[in-house]
Amino acid sequence: MNKLELITALKTEANISKAEASSIIQIFFDSMADAMVNEDRAEIRGLCSFFVKKYKTYTGRNPKTGKKVTIKPKRLPFFKAGKELKERVDT
Template sequence: MEAGLSKPEAALVAKIFFDKMADTLANGDRVEVRGFCSFFVKKHRAYTGRNPKTGKKVKIKSKKLPFFKFGSELKKRVDA
């Protein structure tokens, strides 16, 4: 399926899409592309880790990380 867009136009559409998606995730909201995938943010608590070089204990701050979960239609297409 062709949309009739030039490469620069398609690049602009992709940039707008990914910028909006990043802004949505930064606000803590979920992004879902039906049948393809969903993106969401997981919050991790602070914990004590170790520096692998020195073995010294290090405090790791709490953080939020983006996660990707593929949809059932994508699974089926890849497995076919």
């Protein structure tokens, strides 16, 4: 399911206009992204959680040349499925 399909589903289910559904979905995604930018956890009980994982500087290798390369510290978003979602998928 992509964003447009999600908007259409919300529009149909809630009997609202496409513009309203689009606005709601955008607010939802922006709020989740803002939470992760602020290093907060975004959790939807029973479905999933999104969080930011921090990595320190480490030494890696360039796959083409084999030379050692210093990898800068970084933060990456992660997704973790909730127990109920895992159970629904594994039926």
